[in-house]
Amino acid sequence: MSEYLPGLAGVPATKSxxxxxxxxKGILAYRGYSIEELALESTFEETTLLLLDGELPTAAALAxxxxxxxxxxxxxxxxxxxxxxxPARGHPMEMLQTAIASLGMFYPGNECLTGSxxxxxxxxxxxxxxxxxxxxxxxxAMWEHIRNGYDPVTPRDDLTYAENYLYMLIGREPDxxxxxxxxxxxVLHAEHTINASTFAVLVxxxxxxxxxxxxxxxxxxxxxxxxxxxxxxxxxxxxxxGSPSNAAAYIDKRLANKEVIWGMGHREYKTKDPRAKxxxxxxxxxxxxxxEVNPLFETxxxxxxxxxxxxxxxxxxxxxxxxxxxxxxxxxxxxxxxTCLFAVSRAAGWLAHWREQLGDNRxxxxxxxxxxxxxxxYVPIEQRG
Ligand code: COA
Numbered sequence: 001m002s003e004y005l006p007g008l009a010g011v012p013a014t015k016s017x018x019x020x021x022x023x024x025k026g027i028l029a030y031r032g033y034s035i036e037e038l039a040l041e042s043t044f045e046e047t048t049l050l051l052l053d054g055e056l057p058t059a060a061a062l063a064x065x066x067x068x069x070x071x072x073x074x075x076x077x078x079x080x081x082x083x084x085x086x087p088a089r090g091h092p093m094e095m096l097q098t099a100i101a102s103l104g105m106f107y108p109g110n111e112c113l114t115g116s117x118x119x120x121x122x123x124x125x126x127x128x129x130x131x132x133x134x135x136x137x138x139x140x141a142m143w144e145h146i147r148n149g150y151d152p153v154t155p156r157d158d159l160t161y162a163e164n165y166l167y168m169l170i171g172r173e174p175d176x177x178x179x180x181x182x183x184x185x186x187v188l189h190a191e192h193t194i195n196a197s198t199f200a201v202l203v204x205x206x207x208x209x210x211x212x213x214x215x216x217x218x219x220x221x222x223x224x225x226x227x228x229x230x231x232x233x234x235x236x237x238x239x240x241x242g243s244p245s246n247a248a249a250y251i252d253k254r255l256a257n258k259e260v261i262w263g264m265g266h267r268e269y270k271t272k273d274p275r276a277k278x279x280x281x282x283x284x285x286x287x288x289x290x291x292e293v294n295p296l297f298e299t300x301x302x303x304x305x306x307x308x309x310x311x312x313x314x315x316x317x318x319x320x321x322x323x324x325x326x327x328x329x330x331x332x333x334x335x336x337x338x339t340c341l342f343a344v345s346r347a348a349g350w351l352a353h354w355r356e357q358l359g360d361n362r363x364x365x366x367x368x369x370x371x372x373x374x375x376x377x378y379v380p381i382e383q384r385g
Pocket of ligand 1: 007225227262264268311316320
């Protein structure tokens with residue numbers, strides 16, 4: 001029997017050529033391109049195509065894909081009406097999971113996925129990929145209006161992905177600098193090897209379920225606070241800390257109570273997450289441009305310093321979620337939409353893994369170490385003590 005490793009730590013779950021992490025050096029690359037270079041040079045649309053196809057697209061291929069995504073932004077009125085029936089106080093990640101799963105009822109066709117080595121209908125795979133990527137951002141932005149009792153803003157096809165999300169969220173022309181930052185955030189969150197939600201993608205995809213079920217499973221997995229939900233928790237925690245001068249006492253108390261510090265630590269990274277460095281520098285730039293002091297950002301930096309001292313020896317440093325919430329808040333995005341934005345972006349990586357899994361599929365069926373009893377005799381209920 002092979003050794004049981006809790007959380008499958010260090011156990012390869014698949015072979016993949018989509019992204020790679022060097023956790024000791026703090027390096028992340030998509031298809032061999034460093035995250036720093038993509039953050040600087042690429043856009044969410046281009047990065048998505050890179051993740052899906054494996055190559056940087058030509059100008060013509062990018063324009064074609066971009067047009068397809070723009071033309072698929074609208075959702076059917078039934079989805080909008082379904083969203084209107086959901087409780088306004090419910091978490092937007094549950095709304096997103098529901099809406100995406102429901103889309104599958106409108107776009108059937110997964111019977112073309114045969115489970116053979118090569119996915120037989122690349123058109124289906126491509127069309128569903130475009131539909132999901134295009135609609136994720138729309139649905140998240142729509143929710144902000146629906147939950148406040150208004151009709152959603154209609155998406156526009158003359159805007160980039162990031163611009164359209166901001167336009168739909170606030171209902172007016174987006175600020176170009178905020179659109180640039182959001183685009184960069186979408187690039188940074190688009191893919192991250194076999195994390196919990198991507199593993200959920202592989203497992204669901206391996207049964208030949210529809211891509212809507214695949215992405216709904218991934219959204220549910222991302223929502224947890226140990227995964228994508230941490231960005232919301234970080235902001236909650238920083239508000240509790242209150243000011244930089246409280247950081248040491250707050251962290252020490254949490255650690256003494258054996259509570260995790262949100263936004264810190266990672267299974268793969270033993271140093272600061274490269275995405276956290278980029279996000280921190282973006283908050284810095286935005287705050288400086290506005291000529292303000294952002295108390296939450298000051299508190300975050302103080303918390304990072306204390307954590308470096310208390311947890312650095314364990315290899316626990318800021319992960320992607322530590323500064324993303326502070327940045328989104330500064331951009332005016334509602335706190336409970338942070339994880340949704342993570343999902344909007346990660347849909348690109350999830351769908352690349354869906355496609356990769358279909359290309360060489362075998363159903364996931366791990367084993368277990370049984371720790372229960374055996375040969376027990378059934379006792380009728382009236383004889384049980
Ligand atoms: N706060 C305090 N201690 C932490 C920590 C954190 N955020 N993350 C890890 N550690 C400590 C663990 O307690 C453990 O200490 P020990 O060796 O004394 O028992 C050690 O560091 C190793 O951590 P481990 O629990 O093995 O890490 P993991 O790989 O199982 O878990 C996370 C990884 C991400 C779930 C974990 O770091 C965490 O809970 N982080 C906070 C949630 C978060 O930000 N999630 C977003 C991830 S992108």
